[in-house]
Amino acid sequence: xxxxxxxxxxxxxxxxxxxxxxxxxxxxxxxxxxxxxxxxxxxxxxxxxxxxxxxxxxxxxxxxxxxxxxxxxxxxxxxxxxxxxxxxxxxxxxxxxxxxxxxxxxxxxxxxxxxxxxxxxxxxxxxxxxxxxxxxxxxxxxxxxxxxxxxxxxxxxxxxxxxxxxxxxxxxxx
Amino acid sequence: xxxxxxxxxxxxxxxxxxxxxxxxxxxxxxxxxxxxxxxxxxxxxxxxxxxxxxxxxxxxxxxxxxxxxxxxxxxxxxxxxxxxxxxxxxxxxxxxxxxxxxxxxxxxxxxxxxxxxxxxxxxxxxxxxxxxxxxxxxxxxxxxxxxxxxxxxxxxxxxxxxxxxxxxxxxxxxxxxxxxxxxxxxxxx
Numbered sequence: 001x002x003x004x005x006x007x008x009x010x011x012x013x014x015x016x017x018x019x020x021x022x023x024x025x026x027x028x029x030x031x032x033x034x035x036x037x038x039x040x041x042x043x044x045x046x047x048x049x050x051x052x053x054x055x056x057x058x059x060x061x062x063x064x065x066x067x068x069x070x071x072x073x074x075x076x077x078x079x080x081x082x083x084x085x086x087x088x089x090x091x092x093x094x095x096x097x098x099x100x101x102x103x104x105x106x107x108x109x110x111x112x113x114x115x116x117x118x119x120x121x122x123x124x125x126x127x128x129x130x131x132x133x134x135x136x137x138x139x140x141x142x143x144x145x146x147x148x149x150x151x152x153x154x155x156x157x158x159x160x161x162x163x164x165x166x167x168x169x170x171x172x173x174x
Numbered sequence: 175x176x177x178x179x180x181x182x183x184x185x186x187x188x189x190x191x192x193x194x195x196x197x198x199x200x201x202x203x204x205x206x207x208x209x210x211x212x213x214x215x216x217x218x219x220x221x222x223x224x225x226x227x228x229x230x231x232x233x234x235x236x237x238x239x240x241x242x243x244x245x246x247x248x249x250x251x252x253x254x255x256x257x258x259x260x261x262x263x264x265x266x267x268x269x270x271x272x273x274x275x276x277x278x279x280x281x282x283x284x285x286x287x288x289x290x291x292x293x294x295x296x297x298x299x300x301x302x303x304x305x306x307x308x309x310x311x312x313x314x315x316x317x318x319x320x321x322x323x324x325x326x327x328x329x330x331x332x333x334x335x336x337x338x339x340x341x342x343x344x345x346x347x348x349x350x351x352x353x354x355x356x357x358x359x360x361x362x363x
Contacts, residue, residue, distance in 0.1 A: 024205075025288050027242040053280035055208040087323070089240035090277040097205055097280065114322065133191050133308060134211075134274055 006046070006145045006153075007120035008035035012083060014110035015092035017102060024096045030088035033081070033110050039148040042078040045170055046145060048118065050127055050137040050159050052086035052094035052109075061140065061161045062098060068167040069106065075174040077144075080107045083118075085137045087111050112138055124155045140165055144173055177314035179343040183333050184314075188216040190270070192305035193279040200290060205283040211275045214305055219266060223335035228265030228300065231333040232359055235270040235311055237325040239281035243351065248328065251356040253289035256299060259356075262363035265335070266301040272317070272325045275306040316345065330354035332362055 011032040015021075021028040038044060049061060065072075065080060072080060084091060088111040095109035112118055118125040118138035127137045142165035143153035152173040154164045163169050175184035191211045195203065223229050236248055249269060252259070259267065271278045282304025290299075311317040311326040318327060329345040330353070342362040344353030352358065 024284055025245050027240060027245055051274060051276045053205075053208055053276040055210070058206055058208050086277055087238060087273065089238055090273055090281075093240040093281070093284075094277075097284070133306075 004150050005148050006035070006039070006143065006150050007117050008039065008148070009120075010113045010116040011035065012081070012110035012112055012117065013088045014108050015088050016105050016108075017092070017095065017100070019103060022096070022101055024093050027089055028092065030111075033108060036148070038079065038081075039145055041147055043076050043174070044145045045072060045077050045080045046083060046141075046143040046153075047080065047165065048083040048112070048125070048138045048141045050084065050129075050140060051134075052084055052090045053097070056140075056159070056161050058094070058098070061165065064167045066098060066100060066107070068171060071171050072167075072174075073106070075171060077174065079105075082107060082109045083112045083138065085112060085115055085118075085135070121153070121155075127159055142166075142170055144170060177316065177331075177340065177343070179331075179340050181340055182338045183216075183220075183331075183340050185217045185220065185338065188310065190214045190216070190268075190303075190305035190308055190310070191275040192303055193275055195279070195282055195286060195302060195304065197286070197290075197299050197302060200287065203283045203287050205280045205287070208276060208280070214303060219268075219301075219303075220333065220335040220338060223265040226265050228260070228263045228298075229335045230262065230264045230363060231266050231268060231335055232259065232264050233268045233270060233331045233333065234354065235307065235316065235326045235329045237272060237320060237328060239271045239273045239277050243328075243349070245281070245285070248351045248355065249285055250289045252359075253285060253302075254291070255356050255360070256290065257297065258360055259300060259363075260297050262360060264300050264363065266303060269302070269304045270307040270311065270326060271304070272307055272323070278304045278306050328354050330359050332359060
């Protein structure tokens with residue numbers, strides 16, 4: 001996909017990190033993430049994962065991004081948004097568990113409400129795991145959004161984590 | 175069959191997705207170490223308990239892992255009062271949440287690390303199982319629509335594994351923790 005707008009509706013929900021709720025067993029309140037205003041005149045990296053706290057997402061995919069935060073910043077990325085079907089409480093706790101405790105919320109851990117964003121992107125972005133009792137989730141995918149337009153967007157196959165969604169690939173495409 | 179106080183727990187085909195948590199050394203529990211999921215067949219758990227000297231199963235259901243009430247008020251008192259639950263012959267505590275098994279497992283490990291105190295008296299800890307509800311509660315009218323997501327109601331039940339009977343079922347009808355809290359459950363054991 002290229003020269004297309006990234007979907008902005010429904011608004012994902014997230015819990016902004018605050019020092020008041022720094023502890024992982026202390027929970028804040030979810031708010032809407034207004035993608036339209038976030039995208040305006042900005043470069044945003046989107047990383048979607050099937051599950052918070054699942055092995056690949058927790059041990060490989062998102063840590064890879066966290067490790068490269070400084071490079072993303074120096075390449076002009078304004079924010080990184082991590083999306084998943086997991087609810088905003090789980091996403092917030094997962095962010096804290098991964099060691100992301102940043103009052104500036106440079107990385108936002110958000111819930112894709114009803115998988116609305118993934119569905120708007122198309123069936124390649126959905127992973128139906130109902131047979132295994134794990135429900136319908138989003139695929140692992142990664143994108144670069146410039147001023148609302150899709151500059152790079154690729155989905156993994158079979159929920160794997162490969163160069164398709166790695167931090168290095170994104171950094172090269174920026 | 176219904177899931178109600180005074181009746182047998184309907185266990186036929188009842189299984190939950192979960193990831194076992196090893197309580198033998200609490201310091202080794204790592205919430206960021208993610209494993210693959212297993213199936214918990216409830217009839218097997220009840221059979222195991224019925225052959226032990228701690229035959230009671232306490233099931234506690236929460237709307238969501240990592241949500242404020244569940245994380246701050248509901249489950250921690252159970253984990254802080256394991257000694258009293260052991261004295262009342264509770265062999266297993268089953269925490270059911272609406273979320274997927276990865277999230278429920280990570281939440282369980284964090285809560286256990288935070289609230290289970292090192293076992294000084296060397297009492298054998300009950301099994302503590304954090305599992306994904308997987309539609310069980312909804313099937314028995316114990317879930318409801320909360321902002322577009324079907325979530326479990328907050329409730330607690332005591333099951334006597336020797337008879338399979340539900341000897342207590344306390345369902346919260348208002349916000350907060352009362353009938354499903356550890357004090358209510360202890361008073362019924």
